[in-house]
Amino acid sequence: MKETIYDYEDLLKMLDSLLREPTQFWDTFYSDREKGVPFFANFPDENLVSYFEKKLFIPGKVLELGCGPGRNAIYFAEKGCTVDAVDLSQESLKWAEERANEKSVSVNFINENIFELDIAEGTYDIVYDSGCLHHIAPHRRMSYIDLVKKALKPNGFFAITCFVQGGEFGGAGISDWEVYRLRSLKGGLGYTDEKLRSIFKDFKEIEIRKMKEIKQPNKVFGVPDLMTALFQKY
Template sequence: MTGLSWDASYQDGPAPWDVGRPQQAIVRLGAAGGFAGAVLDAGCGGGENALHVAALGFSVLGVDVAETALARARAKAAERGTDVAFIAADALQLELLSRKFETVLDSGLFHSFDADERPAYVASLASVTEHGGTLYVLCFSDEGPDTGPHPVSRNELYTAFDGGGWRIATIEADRIETRFHDDGAPAWLATINRI
Protein backbone atom coordinates (compact mmCIF):
# COMPACT_ATOMS: atom_id res chain seq x y z
CA MET A 1 0.00 0.00 0.00
CA THR A 2 1.58 3.24 -1.08
CA GLY A 3 0.99 6.46 0.76
CA LEU A 4 1.27 8.54 -2.39
CA SER A 5 -1.99 7.37 -3.96
CA TRP A 6 -3.89 7.85 -0.69
CA ASP A 7 -2.24 11.21 -0.10
CA ALA A 8 -3.48 12.43 -3.48
CA SER A 9 -7.04 12.03 -2.17
CA TYR A 10 -6.36 14.91 0.25
CA GLN A 11 -4.47 17.24 -2.09
CA ASP A 12 -7.43 19.20 -3.49
CA GLY A 13 -9.53 19.55 -0.35
CA PRO A 14 -11.24 16.95 1.80
CA ALA A 15 -11.23 13.33 0.67
CA PRO A 16 -14.63 11.79 -0.15
CA TRP A 17 -14.68 10.05 3.24
CA ASP A 18 -13.54 13.09 5.22
CA VAL A 19 -16.85 14.55 6.40
CA GLY A 20 -15.37 16.95 8.96
CA ARG A 21 -16.74 15.13 12.00
CA PRO A 22 -16.51 11.68 13.55
CA GLN A 23 -18.61 8.90 12.06
CA GLN A 24 -21.91 8.61 13.93
CA ALA A 25 -21.27 4.89 14.45
CA ILE A 26 -18.08 5.81 16.34
CA VAL A 27 -19.89 8.46 18.39
CA ARG A 28 -22.48 5.84 19.39
CA LEU A 29 -19.75 3.34 20.33
CA GLY A 30 -18.16 5.95 22.57
CA ALA A 31 -21.46 6.87 24.20
CA ALA A 32 -22.11 3.17 24.89
CA GLY A 33 -18.74 2.73 26.60
CA GLY A 34 -17.28 0.75 23.71
CA PHE A 35 -13.70 1.99 24.09
CA ALA A 36 -11.19 0.85 26.70
CA GLY A 37 -7.48 1.28 27.38
CA ALA A 38 -5.11 2.52 24.72
CA VAL A 39 -6.84 2.99 21.34
CA LEU A 40 -5.41 2.65 17.83
CA ASP A 41 -7.21 4.29 14.91
CA ALA A 42 -5.87 2.42 11.86
CA GLY A 43 -6.27 4.50 8.71
CA CYS A 44 -7.21 7.59 10.70
CA GLY A 45 -7.29 9.98 7.74
CA GLY A 46 -8.04 13.53 8.89
CA GLY A 47 -8.32 12.34 12.48
CA GLU A 48 -11.93 13.11 13.40
CA ASN A 49 -12.64 9.67 14.91
CA ALA A 50 -9.35 9.65 16.84
CA LEU A 51 -9.95 13.16 18.14
CA HIS A 52 -13.45 12.23 19.27
CA VAL A 53 -12.25 9.14 21.16
CA ALA A 54 -9.41 11.13 22.75
CA ALA A 55 -11.90 13.75 23.90
CA LEU A 56 -13.65 10.95 25.78
CA GLY A 57 -10.48 10.57 27.87
CA PHE A 58 -8.62 7.78 26.06
CA SER A 59 -5.00 7.61 24.94
CA VAL A 60 -5.24 7.42 21.14
CA LEU A 61 -2.73 6.81 18.36
CA GLY A 62 -3.88 7.54 14.82
CA VAL A 63 -1.93 6.04 11.92
CA ASP A 64 -2.22 6.54 8.18
CA VAL A 65 -0.04 6.46 5.07
CA ALA A 66 -1.32 9.83 3.80
CA GLU A 67 1.00 12.56 5.09
CA THR A 68 -1.38 15.36 4.08
CA ALA A 69 -4.16 13.77 6.13
CA LEU A 70 -1.83 13.37 9.10
CA ALA A 71 -0.76 17.01 8.89
CA ARG A 72 -4.42 18.07 8.94
CA ALA A 73 -5.14 15.75 11.87
CA ARG A 74 -2.20 17.18 13.85
CA ALA A 75 -3.38 20.73 13.13
CA LYS A 76 -6.89 19.89 14.36
CA ALA A 77 -5.48 18.33 17.52
CA ALA A 78 -3.40 21.44 18.23
CA GLU A 79 -6.32 23.77 17.49
CA ARG A 80 -8.65 21.81 19.79
CA GLY A 81 -6.07 21.24 22.50
CA THR A 82 -6.60 17.48 22.23
CA ASP A 83 -3.72 15.15 22.99
CA VAL A 84 -3.56 12.62 20.14
CA ALA A 85 -0.46 11.24 18.43
CA PHE A 86 -0.70 10.94 14.64
CA ILE A 87 2.08 9.07 12.83
CA ALA A 88 2.75 7.59 9.41
CA ALA A 89 2.42 3.83 9.37
CA ASP A 90 1.45 1.15 6.87
CA ALA A 91 -1.65 -0.77 7.99
CA LEU A 92 -0.11 -3.93 6.58
CA GLN A 93 2.90 -3.56 8.91
CA LEU A 94 1.41 -2.41 12.20
CA GLU A 95 3.80 -4.69 14.11
CA LEU A 96 6.44 -2.01 13.44
CA LEU A 97 4.62 0.16 16.00
CA SER A 98 5.92 -2.23 18.69
CA ARG A 99 2.84 -1.47 20.80
CA LYS A 100 -0.38 -3.19 21.84
CA PHE A 101 -3.82 -1.64 22.11
CA GLU A 102 -6.92 -2.68 24.02
CA THR A 103 -9.19 -1.15 21.39
CA VAL A 104 -8.49 -0.92 17.66
CA LEU A 105 -10.68 1.07 15.29
CA ASP A 106 -10.91 0.56 11.53
CA SER A 107 -13.32 3.08 10.06
CA GLY A 108 -13.36 2.73 6.29
CA LEU A 109 -10.07 0.86 5.83
CA PHE A 110 -10.95 -2.84 5.64
CA HIS A 111 -12.98 -2.43 2.46
CA SER A 112 -10.02 -0.82 0.69
CA PHE A 113 -8.10 -4.13 0.74
CA ASP A 114 -8.82 -6.81 -1.84
CA ALA A 115 -9.28 -10.45 -0.87
CA ASP A 116 -5.58 -11.23 -1.43
CA GLU A 117 -4.47 -8.42 0.91
CA ARG A 118 -6.92 -9.10 3.74
CA PRO A 119 -5.03 -11.97 5.42
CA ALA A 120 -1.93 -9.75 5.76
CA TYR A 121 -4.06 -6.89 7.10
CA VAL A 122 -5.82 -9.14 9.63
CA ALA A 123 -2.43 -10.50 10.79
CA SER A 124 -1.16 -6.93 11.08
CA LEU A 125 -4.17 -6.02 13.25
CA ALA A 126 -3.57 -9.11 15.40
CA SER A 127 0.01 -8.00 16.03
CA VAL A 128 -1.18 -4.82 17.81
CA THR A 129 -4.43 -5.93 19.47
CA GLU A 130 -4.13 -7.16 23.05
CA HIS A 131 -5.60 -10.56 23.84
CA GLY A 132 -9.02 -9.79 25.26
CA GLY A 133 -9.07 -6.55 23.25
CA THR A 134 -11.70 -5.35 20.80
CA LEU A 135 -11.51 -4.44 17.12
CA TYR A 136 -14.27 -2.39 15.53
CA VAL A 137 -14.57 -2.50 11.74
CA LEU A 138 -16.88 -0.02 10.01
CA CYS A 139 -16.91 -0.86 6.29
CA PHE A 140 -19.09 -0.46 3.22
CA SER A 141 -21.81 -3.12 3.03
CA ASP A 142 -22.98 -4.93 -0.08
CA GLU A 143 -26.60 -4.78 1.11
CA GLY A 144 -28.95 -1.95 0.26
CA PRO A 145 -29.20 0.69 -2.44
CA ASP A 146 -26.45 3.19 -3.28
CA THR A 147 -23.58 1.16 -1.84
CA GLY A 148 -20.13 2.67 -1.55
CA PRO A 149 -17.10 1.56 -3.54
CA HIS A 150 -15.64 -1.86 -2.70
CA PRO A 151 -18.63 -3.11 -0.69
CA VAL A 152 -18.02 -6.06 1.62
CA SER A 153 -20.36 -8.96 2.35
CA ARG A 154 -21.07 -10.24 5.82
CA ASN A 155 -19.50 -13.52 4.69
CA GLU A 156 -16.26 -11.73 3.72
CA LEU A 157 -15.98 -10.39 7.26
CA TYR A 158 -16.51 -13.88 8.67
CA THR A 159 -13.93 -15.29 6.24
CA ALA A 160 -11.35 -12.69 7.27
CA PHE A 161 -11.89 -12.94 11.03
CA ASP A 162 -13.10 -16.51 11.57
CA GLY A 163 -10.49 -18.13 13.79
CA GLY A 164 -6.85 -17.14 13.86
CA GLY A 165 -7.22 -15.65 17.33
CA TRP A 166 -10.36 -13.64 16.54
CA ARG A 167 -14.04 -14.10 17.41
CA ILE A 168 -16.74 -12.02 15.79
CA ALA A 169 -19.16 -10.85 18.48
CA THR A 170 -21.58 -8.94 16.22
CA ILE A 171 -22.00 -7.64 12.69
CA GLU A 172 -24.70 -4.99 12.54
CA ALA A 173 -26.08 -2.91 9.68
CA ASP A 174 -25.04 0.74 9.96
CA ARG A 175 -24.08 3.71 7.76
CA ILE A 176 -20.80 5.31 6.69
CA GLU A 177 -21.05 9.01 6.11
CA THR A 178 -19.38 10.28 2.94
CA ARG A 179 -19.42 13.48 0.91
CA PHE A 180 -21.45 11.64 -1.76
CA HIS A 181 -24.21 10.07 0.36
CA ASP A 182 -26.74 12.38 2.01
CA ASP A 183 -27.61 9.92 4.75
CA GLY A 184 -24.52 7.74 4.52
CA ALA A 185 -23.79 4.59 2.56
CA PRO A 186 -24.83 1.11 3.73
CA ALA A 187 -22.23 -0.27 6.11
CA TRP A 188 -21.40 -3.05 8.51
CA LEU A 189 -20.22 -2.34 12.02
CA ALA A 190 -18.41 -5.45 13.24
CA THR A 191 -17.33 -5.96 16.83
CA ILE A 192 -14.49 -8.48 16.87
CA ASN A 193 -12.73 -9.84 19.94
CA ARG A 194 -9.05 -10.84 20.08
CA ILE A 195 -8.85 -14.18 21.89
Protein backbone atom coordinates in the same frame (compact mmCIF):
# COMPACT_ATOMS: atom_id res chain seq x y z
CA MET B 1 17.57 -9.42 -9.96
CA LYS B 2 15.37 -6.62 -8.60
CA GLU B 3 12.16 -8.34 -9.76
CA THR B 4 13.08 -11.83 -8.61
CA ILE B 5 10.78 -13.46 -6.03
CA TYR B 6 12.78 -15.15 -3.27
CA ASP B 7 10.27 -15.33 -0.46
CA TYR B 8 6.68 -14.66 0.60
CA GLU B 9 7.38 -10.98 1.29
CA ASP B 10 8.70 -10.54 -2.26
CA LEU B 11 5.48 -12.11 -3.56
CA LEU B 12 3.34 -9.72 -1.51
CA LYS B 13 5.28 -6.70 -2.77
CA MET B 14 4.91 -7.84 -6.38
CA LEU B 15 1.14 -8.17 -5.97
CA ASP B 16 1.04 -4.80 -4.20
CA SER B 17 2.64 -3.19 -7.22
CA LEU B 18 -0.20 -4.42 -9.44
CA LEU B 19 -3.03 -3.17 -7.25
CA ARG B 20 -2.14 -0.60 -4.62
CA GLU B 21 -2.80 3.09 -5.17
CA PRO B 22 0.52 4.95 -4.76
CA THR B 23 1.02 7.32 -1.86
CA GLN B 24 0.80 10.23 -4.31
CA PHE B 25 -2.78 9.19 -5.12
CA TRP B 26 -3.85 9.60 -1.50
CA ASP B 27 -1.96 12.86 -1.03
CA THR B 28 -3.77 14.26 -4.05
CA PHE B 29 -7.08 12.86 -2.79
CA TYR B 30 -6.75 14.71 0.53
CA SER B 31 -5.28 17.93 -0.91
CA ASP B 32 -8.69 19.26 -1.99
CA ARG B 33 -10.50 19.60 1.32
CA GLU B 34 -13.58 21.24 -0.17
CA LYS B 35 -14.73 18.41 -2.42
CA GLY B 36 -17.91 16.64 -1.44
CA VAL B 37 -16.51 13.53 0.21
CA PRO B 38 -18.90 12.55 3.03
CA PHE B 39 -16.26 11.30 5.43
CA PHE B 40 -14.34 14.58 5.21
CA ALA B 41 -16.87 15.79 7.81
CA ASN B 42 -15.15 16.39 11.12
CA PHE B 43 -17.40 14.11 13.20
CA PRO B 44 -16.88 10.58 14.56
CA ASP B 45 -18.64 7.48 13.19
CA GLU B 46 -22.05 6.88 14.76
CA ASN B 47 -21.14 3.27 15.55
CA LEU B 48 -17.99 4.38 17.39
CA VAL B 49 -20.02 6.82 19.47
CA SER B 50 -22.50 4.03 20.25
CA TYR B 51 -19.72 1.75 21.58
CA PHE B 52 -18.85 4.36 24.20
CA GLU B 53 -22.50 5.07 24.98
CA LYS B 54 -23.11 1.34 25.54
CA LYS B 55 -19.99 1.14 27.76
CA LEU B 56 -18.42 -1.41 25.42
CA PHE B 57 -15.47 0.96 25.04
CA ILE B 58 -13.79 2.65 27.98
CA PRO B 59 -10.68 4.87 27.86
CA GLY B 60 -7.59 2.89 26.92
CA LYS B 61 -4.84 2.59 24.36
CA VAL B 62 -6.08 2.80 20.74
CA LEU B 63 -4.57 2.04 17.34
CA GLU B 64 -6.42 3.47 14.34
CA LEU B 65 -5.56 2.03 10.93
CA GLY B 66 -5.96 4.46 8.02
CA CYS B 67 -7.02 7.45 10.10
CA GLY B 68 -7.36 9.94 7.21
CA PRO B 69 -8.03 13.50 8.46
CA GLY B 70 -8.33 12.23 12.02
CA ARG B 71 -11.99 12.63 12.95
CA ASN B 72 -12.26 9.29 14.81
CA ALA B 73 -8.79 9.49 16.33
CA ILE B 74 -9.66 12.90 17.75
CA TYR B 75 -12.90 11.54 19.22
CA PHE B 76 -11.01 8.71 20.93
CA ALA B 77 -8.64 11.29 22.42
CA GLU B 78 -11.58 13.42 23.59
CA LYS B 79 -12.93 10.33 25.39
CA GLY B 80 -9.67 10.02 27.32
CA CYS B 81 -7.87 7.43 25.17
CA THR B 82 -4.18 7.34 24.28
CA VAL B 83 -4.21 7.18 20.49
CA ASP B 84 -1.77 6.07 17.79
CA ALA B 85 -3.30 6.91 14.40
CA VAL B 86 -1.66 5.66 11.21
CA ASP B 87 -2.03 6.77 7.60
CA LEU B 88 -0.01 6.48 4.40
CA SER B 89 -0.76 10.05 3.32
CA GLN B 90 1.22 12.98 4.69
CA GLU B 91 -1.47 15.31 3.38
CA SER B 92 -4.20 13.61 5.41
CA LEU B 93 -2.07 13.68 8.56
CA LYS B 94 -1.30 17.37 8.10
CA TRP B 95 -5.05 18.00 8.09
CA ALA B 96 -5.54 15.68 11.07
CA GLU B 97 -2.88 17.53 13.09
CA GLU B 98 -4.61 20.83 12.38
CA ARG B 99 -7.94 19.42 13.56
CA ALA B 100 -6.40 17.96 16.72
CA ASN B 101 -4.76 21.30 17.55
CA GLU B 102 -8.07 23.12 17.02
CA LYS B 103 -9.69 20.82 19.60
CA SER B 104 -6.66 20.89 21.92
CA VAL B 105 -6.27 17.10 22.02
CA SER B 106 -3.17 14.97 21.71
CA VAL B 107 -2.95 12.20 19.09
CA ASN B 108 0.21 10.42 17.97
CA PHE B 109 -0.17 10.55 14.18
CA ILE B 110 2.12 8.12 12.34
CA ASN B 111 2.93 8.43 8.63
CA GLU B 112 3.46 4.78 7.71
CA ASN B 113 2.26 1.81 5.72
CA ILE B 114 0.27 -0.26 8.22
CA PHE B 115 2.11 -3.41 7.14
CA GLU B 116 5.43 -1.85 8.10
CA LEU B 117 4.44 -0.88 11.63
CA ASP B 118 6.68 -2.05 14.45
CA ILE B 119 4.20 -2.98 17.17
CA ALA B 120 4.86 -4.89 20.36
CA GLU B 121 2.44 -7.76 20.89
CA GLY B 122 -0.60 -7.03 23.03
CA THR B 123 -0.19 -3.25 23.10
CA TYR B 124 -3.71 -1.97 22.42
CA ASP B 125 -7.14 -2.19 24.03
CA ILE B 126 -8.86 -1.16 20.79
CA VAL B 127 -7.98 -1.34 17.10
CA TYR B 128 -10.22 0.81 14.92
CA ASP B 129 -10.50 0.94 11.12
CA SER B 130 -12.85 3.29 9.31
CA GLY B 131 -12.28 2.97 5.58
CA CYS B 132 -8.99 1.07 5.35
CA LEU B 133 -10.01 -2.57 4.84
CA HIS B 134 -11.96 -2.04 1.61
CA HIS B 135 -8.80 -0.66 -0.02
CA ILE B 136 -6.72 -3.69 1.01
CA ALA B 137 -6.23 -6.34 -1.65
CA PRO B 138 -7.10 -9.96 -0.80
CA HIS B 139 -3.46 -11.08 -0.71
CA ARG B 140 -2.84 -8.65 2.18
CA ARG B 141 -5.90 -9.71 4.17
CA MET B 142 -4.03 -12.38 6.14
CA SER B 143 -1.34 -9.83 7.04
CA TYR B 144 -4.07 -7.42 8.12
CA ILE B 145 -5.68 -10.00 10.43
CA ASP B 146 -2.28 -10.92 11.87
CA LEU B 147 -1.59 -7.23 12.53
CA VAL B 148 -4.86 -6.78 14.41
CA LYS B 149 -4.30 -9.95 16.46
CA LYS B 150 -0.77 -8.92 17.36
CA ALA B 151 -1.74 -5.37 18.27
CA LEU B 152 -4.62 -6.29 20.59
CA LYS B 153 -4.44 -7.26 24.21
CA PRO B 154 -6.41 -10.39 25.21
CA ASN B 155 -10.13 -9.48 25.15
CA GLY B 156 -9.32 -6.29 23.24
CA PHE B 157 -11.81 -4.90 20.73
CA PHE B 158 -11.52 -4.57 16.95
CA ALA B 159 -14.03 -2.34 15.17
CA ILE B 160 -14.38 -1.71 11.46
CA THR B 161 -16.35 0.47 9.05
CA CYS B 162 -16.19 -0.46 5.38
CA PHE B 163 -18.04 -0.27 2.06
CA VAL B 164 -21.22 -2.29 1.83
CA GLN B 165 -21.38 -4.37 -1.33
CA GLY B 166 -22.98 -2.32 -4.11
CA GLY B 167 -23.09 0.85 -2.04
CA GLU B 168 -23.31 4.40 -3.34
CA PHE B 169 -19.76 5.38 -2.42
CA GLY B 170 -18.05 2.17 -3.54
CA GLY B 171 -18.22 -1.49 -2.76
CA ALA B 172 -17.34 -3.68 -5.73
CA GLY B 173 -19.10 -7.03 -5.61
CA ILE B 174 -16.31 -8.93 -7.31
CA SER B 175 -14.64 -12.10 -6.09
CA ASP B 176 -11.11 -12.14 -4.73
CA TRP B 177 -9.95 -13.98 -7.85
CA GLU B 178 -11.61 -11.38 -10.05
CA VAL B 179 -9.50 -8.68 -8.40
CA TYR B 180 -6.44 -10.23 -9.99
CA ARG B 181 -8.07 -10.91 -13.35
CA LEU B 182 -8.99 -7.24 -13.53
CA ARG B 183 -5.88 -6.00 -11.71
CA SER B 184 -8.17 -3.63 -9.85
CA LEU B 185 -10.14 -3.23 -6.62
CA LYS B 186 -12.68 -1.23 -8.63
CA GLY B 187 -12.42 1.69 -6.21
CA GLY B 188 -12.81 -0.46 -3.09
CA LEU B 189 -14.20 -3.89 -2.28
CA GLY B 190 -17.71 -4.31 -0.93
CA TYR B 191 -18.52 -6.40 2.14
CA THR B 192 -21.60 -8.12 3.53
CA ASP B 193 -22.25 -9.27 7.07
CA GLU B 194 -21.61 -12.86 5.98
CA LYS B 195 -18.25 -11.99 4.42
CA LEU B 196 -17.09 -9.99 7.44
CA ARG B 197 -18.17 -12.81 9.74
CA SER B 198 -16.21 -15.30 7.63
CA ILE B 199 -13.05 -13.19 7.32
CA PHE B 200 -12.89 -12.43 11.05
CA LYS B 201 -14.02 -15.87 12.23
CA ASP B 202 -11.12 -16.05 14.70
CA PHE B 203 -12.65 -13.19 16.70
CA LYS B 204 -15.75 -13.12 18.87
CA GLU B 205 -18.55 -11.29 17.06
CA ILE B 206 -20.21 -8.54 19.10
CA GLU B 207 -22.16 -6.71 16.39
CA ILE B 208 -22.39 -6.51 12.60
CA ARG B 209 -24.80 -4.08 10.98
CA LYS B 210 -25.16 -1.33 8.41
CA MET B 211 -24.19 2.14 9.53
CA LYS B 212 -27.14 4.28 10.54
CA GLU B 213 -27.95 7.30 8.42
CA ILE B 214 -27.41 10.51 10.37
CA LYS B 215 -28.97 13.63 8.90
CA GLN B 216 -26.64 16.60 8.84
CA PRO B 217 -25.86 18.94 10.45
CA ASN B 218 -25.08 16.70 13.40
CA LYS B 219 -22.21 15.90 15.77
CA VAL B 220 -21.82 12.34 14.47
CA PHE B 221 -21.29 10.84 11.02
CA GLY B 222 -23.44 8.15 9.46
CA VAL B 223 -24.31 7.01 5.94
CA PRO B 224 -26.29 3.86 5.07
CA ASP B 225 -23.84 2.58 2.44
CA LEU B 226 -21.25 1.40 4.94
CA MET B 227 -21.02 -1.76 7.03
CA THR B 228 -19.95 -1.61 10.67
CA ALA B 229 -18.70 -4.46 12.79
CA LEU B 230 -17.35 -4.96 16.29
CA PHE B 231 -15.30 -7.99 17.30
CA GLN B 232 -13.38 -9.06 20.38
CA LYS B 233 -10.12 -10.94 20.57
CA TYR B 234 -10.37 -14.28 22.35
